[in-house]
Amino acid sequence: MDLIKHIFAFNADSPLLFTQFYFWAFFALVYALFALLLSGPKADNKSRLHLRNIYLLFVSWFFYYKTSGNFLLILAFVTLSDWIIAQRIKANREKLMAKVWLCISVAIDLGFLCYFKYAYFFTDAFNDLFGTHYTIVDQIILPVGISFYIFQVISYTADVYRGRIEPVKNILDFGFYVSFFPQLVAGPIVRAEEFIPQLYKPFRLSRRVFGVAVFWILNGLAKKIIMSDYLAVNLIDRVFDNPLLFSGFENLFALFAYSLQVYADFSGYTDIAIGVAMLMGFYLPMNFNSPYKSQSPQEFWRRWHMSLGRWLKTYLYIPLGGNRTVGFGTYFWITVIALVSAALTGWWILALSFWLVAVLFAIIAKRLSETKQKLIYSNLNSFITQVIGGLWHGASWNFIIWGGINGFGMIIEKIWRGMNWHLRFTLITVLTAGLCAADYYTNLPVWRLFAVWAAILWFIDAFRYIYFLCNSDSGLTAKRSNSETVQQSKTVTALSSAWAVLQTFVFITFTRLFFRSSSNLDPATANEVAWETAKNMVNQIGGAWSNAIIPDFLWEYRWVVAMFIAGMVIHWLPTNWKRRYRLAFSAMPLWLMVIAVCLAIIVIYQFVTADMQPFIYFQF
């Protein structure tokens, strides 16, 4: 009886996770019945496929029930409501009612999301703005994966409204699209037009694709357990929990390691999801494309959490006006962000200035040339998209700051790239001098941090400036992106790219200071703790650096350091190399693949059970 209860009942302490044996036993059983359904000569006929879809729908619901218990009802409700509304939209196409139905659908979906994810945040913001003291009495537990499936159903209804897809006739098919278990709790966010056609196609899995699917699963497990969990348990969590126990170097190392960890964790999970879905004949979109190879923040966001990026672009950035225009949406969001900034900082003047600058830009842009107009519109709308993207990740000021920094980073990089070398070098010189002066006069760690990084940028840019002056007919027009103007050797191009990658990696890593600090916190104290953690880390990095500790740290934490270096090296391997070893794996004879999988599991298990790195104090 206990066994049956353990298998079928919801237990918050043992959710179905890809990294647990229980999930794989569950998957094996699911697959056994799946194989039975698709066996025989009539495996490809419609009724069999329909049966398969219904079967996978109920499996997915069971999966979600095991993970989130009664929150399954919310999933079922939004499935039902969006299915009905999509039908209504179709019935009223080209009429005002279609828009009304769309608004109702978005309101319902976002209502759930806002209640579960942002109730604390909005209450806090309201209290800060109006000096009230409202509180949320009961603790709100966030249903697993709600951010993902809500975005998925919104995309479906919006696409039906736009006429890009026809509504799904069968609610069970639609339910399967919303609930498909491999991607239900952590994405990728699958758009209806990508997935729904697959529901009606017969099962196809080539031998090679099968091998690739197995590879993705192992790759994901290795990323999650070896790179992510090992680094987190042995160093990152300790440092982020209590930065003051560690020197500046340890804090900095943990921050960079966190950059790898968060990538390995998230992309590892989606790799497994993609592999598992492939084994069942379904294809999920790629979600990560070696993001730390990016040469600019903009490129990073095209390679990182790609399904969310696409979603935000399609359903937020473009409706806001994209690079074509700014409309009500843009002004509305500028106002919201300004109000939020005011509540965050208490500086109404800052918020008003932000609002005025943004609105002025929007108004002035209308009088400028088309190119400049596009640049301003695009920057305004992409900044808003980044901030909203930050808010999607969690209900904390730190996520907003994180989104804002990313937005600014993208804008500044774009403007910077368009400058000529003289202006660029003059600016970096002035900036470096200013930051060094700020550091000297204030002696605050945050300025030291900026000053050191600016000085590094200045030195490298000085070399590059001299190089371009020496090799360009006209240094005035030499731009990094314009290879026709300056003939660069392959070595210089490679070095230039490597430097751009490193700059982007450092920038993204420092934005993570705010991202990590906000994760996994009690919403009631998230803001305070997150801000304190970020502040303490900056203070330690900028103010308690200790060279004497570095050799000791590197030696005592050699396995952690080795894992980090190995992770980064693998990440930065050329894409072709990765494709080759992936294909080599997929081409293995099946018996050899079984052995390889077993060996991989044994290795991964060694990291699951590895003894913890002892806690060592290097700073007293």
Place this chain on the structure above:
Amino acid sequence: MRPYKVLLFIAAVMACMAVLCIVLPGRVVIAEYELRWPTLAEVMGSTDSPEPIENLYTPDTLGVLDTLEIPETLESPKPQPVVIPKVQVDSTVDSRIFLQRFYNSLSETGSRTVRVLHYGDSQIEEDRMSQQIREALQAKYGGSGVGLMPLAQTIPTRTVKQQLYMSGHLVQPAQGPQRYLVYGPKRDQREDGLYGVMGQVAMMNDSLVEGSEQIMAICTPQDRTRPYTQWQIFADPTIDYTLSGDTVRLSGRGAVYGLSQECDTGVIVDNIPMRGCLGLVFTKMDSTQLSTFYRDRNVRLIIMQFGGNAIPSNRNPGTISAIVKGLRDQVRYVQTCAPQADILFIGPSDMLTQTDGEWQTYPMVPYMDRLLHKMALEENIAYFSLYQWMGGAGSMMRWQEVGLAGADGVHFTRSGARKAGNAVANWIVDGLD
């Protein structure tokens, strides 16, 4: 590939894994390397959900220690089990009887100050736990101020914000005067033992910028701190200082042992964290300096909270026993230096490590806890078992789940420290009734 072939593949992998579980359960040593592999039972086994933390709270368990059995042998993570000797503790004794002199001294708080020094390891950094003890005692017996603080606050606290200026220029603590720490590495120690009562000293010497006002420290009490009424500066006579509001200006050459924001009547509670310290450092501190301070400042209770730092690196009961013996020597030394003061020893909290992928309590924590308890009773000092109060083995996991303990399984979060601090404070205050 047809689905049944995929199924066969999955079955083949699972069968191989199952065979490995049967043939090679536990550990396999190949050359010097140990490979771990679960048994079939471990793979199939289900785990019970942990008991809610509230059910495990036993806020005053010190009187019922005898009901908690320490097994004679615990399975060590290593292949050979470590034999842990049984420790007999007379659990009928409420050790607060050893705080009677302190309790009696509290009657003097209307006319003078009674001082409580709280020494400890990183668990009390940032004024953790001491703050709650201070709040409880000052609420009942008066008194104000945060007490002692070093000249350069390398670890910020929540109770006082400190900024250090040298010749008018804000500096970070690391850029301030050279610090010597009795609990630091060799390079940070001094041979004469003159560390002051905090175990750390800041040396103002020739390397500092010349000028009439060499150093200025602004120490601003934060929320929840009762406003202090006076400053005390503990420094060599060669150091001159002036006071103005929250600011102290120092000049001259010599040692600065600490600054103190305090009161003229009531209770003063000083937070003295010693990061990474085993607690075996008191005998390295000059006895005359300690005695003078303890006597002149009417120190009537000394809290020593140590033991945790011995746990991660020691899995041998013999070593733990030797460390407790060393701590006994420290207690005696402190008793000699402060004959008028009572001593309260607070043992380590529950502490976790990961073995075979599972979080579990370090095997030596319960052993050390009982040894310390036994030592305390033998030395006539009070003992508070943080480990037992938390709920014993594995309780740190439940603390982690509810946000009371950090991811390292060793340190409390701020709210966890508040809870533990309140427990200690209540235990002390309840003893008065």
